[in-house]
Amino acid sequence: MDKSVIYATRELPGLVEWAKHNGQFQVEFNKEDRNLTYDELNEVAKASDALITVLSDNIDKSFLENNQHLQGISNYAVGFNNIDMDEAKRLGIPIGNTPDVLTEATAETALLLQLMMARKIKRAMSAVRDGNWTAWEPTVFNGYDLQESTVGIIGFGRIGQSFAQKMWQLYKCNIVIWPRESAKRAECNFPFRVVEKEEFFQLVDVVSMHCPKTPETENLINSEFIAKMKKPFFFINTARGDCHNENDLLLGLREEKVLGVGLDVTNPEPMSRKSPLLKEENCVVFPHIGSATKKTREQMTLMCLENILASLKRSPLPYSVYDPFKV
Numbered sequence: 001m002d003k004s005v006i007y008a009t010r011e012l013p014g015l016v017e018w019a020k021h022n023g024q025f026q027v028e029f030n031k032e033d034r035n036l037t038y039d040e041l042n043e044v045a046k047a048s049d050a051l052i053t054v055l056s057d058n059i060d061k062s063f064l065e066n067n068q069h070l071q072g073i074s075n076y077a078v079g080f081n082n083i084d085m086d087e088a089k090r091l092g093i094p095i096g097n098t099p100d101v102l103t104e105a106t107a108e109t110a111l112l113l114q115l116m117m118a119r120k121i122k123r124a125m126s127a128v129r130d131g132n133w134t135a136w137e138p139t140v141f142n143g144y145d146l147q148e149s150t151v152g153i154i155g156f157g158r159i160g161q162s163f164a165q166k167m168w169q170l171y172k173c174n175i176v177i178w179p180r181e182s183a184k185r186a187e188c189n190f191p192f193r194v195v196e197k198e199e200f201f202q203l204v205d206v207v208s209m210h211c212p213k214t215p216e217t218e219n220l221i222n223s224e225f226i227a228k229m230k231k232p233f234f235f236i237n238t239a240r241g242d243c244h245n246e247n248d249l250l251l252g253l254r255e256e257k258v259l260g261v262g263l264d265v266t267n268p269e270p271m272s273r274k275s276p277l278l279k280e281e282n283c284v285v286f287p288h289i290g291s292a293t294k295k296t297r298e299q300m301t302l303m304c305l306e307n308i309l310a311s312l313k314r315s316p317l318p319y320s321v322y323d324p325f326k327v
Contacts, residue, residue, distance in 0.1 A: 072311025074304040096307030102291035107162035113262030152204035155211025241267035
């Protein structure tokens with residue numbers, strides 16, 4: 001009997017080890033340190049029974065139409081905006097993802113970005129590296145106190161709630177939530193308020209994004225948004241780069257309407273090494289490391305494989321976005 005072919009579009013932690021112990025499957029993966037092109041992705045899909053994909057893979061309508069034979073796709077992420085879900089449902093292709101497991105790691109990344117901006121860590125580290133630290137100075141590198149500041153959360157799912165909880169527990173921050181009906185139903189062990197947009201613009205000192213890319217959130221943080229903010233604010237994005245406009249953020253920094261920019265996702269991604277944002281001392285950029293802990297990444301691999309094995313058996317997926325097998 002021919003082995004089912006599982007193809008991963010990037011080398012994933014734990015994948016090789018799993019394949020060694022599951023020889024009934026043929027497990028292959030992209031061995032190059034880059035994303036596959038669209039044509040390359042189509043080519044490997046033709047020879048595969050199931051795919052493990054990443055957010056940078058464009059699983060659009062045309063791709064799915066050309067690869068209707070696929071028995072399952074699992075995204076190595078919580079998000080799935082890179083997949084045409086309407087077409088996947090029309091074709092009956094199961095789609096999985098990796099929820100929950102990366103919640104704490106990503107919330108910690110948002111917290112780290114906030115602390116680095118507030119304490120001017122980028123500038124301080126540059127002074128040490130460049131030999132400009134010559135003596136202790138009482139007036140240099142003074143940052144911003146976060147105690148009792150107001151944190152505005154856009155996207156109040158698991159990650160948004162975890163970040164908000166950390167900011168409340170550490171600094172007793174006031175937590176306000178961008179208006180959304182689902183947020184009003186959230187139950188948390190810390191105080192928060194869902195406010196209308198006008199009050200959000202009035203109160204917030206920190207804006208942290210934890211939302212998916214949707215028509216409402218795409219390019220949300222732009223010059224118009226910045227102009228509506230009543231106070232200079234810190235901006236954090238560990239969600240989707242498509243949700244902010246980097247030219248507008250740069251202008252906001254230079255006009256001192258934005259106190260600091262902390263990004264784990266960029267637009268485009270990866271960010272160009274020539275991006276003027278990288279030259280700003282109050283801008284911190286990470287290379288999309290929100291879920292980058294060994295335990296988290298290995299667990300994400302296992303979750304994807306569990307989804308794929310279920311789809312190959314035509315059984316319900318344990319972590320599904322769309323599942324034609326669920327009763």
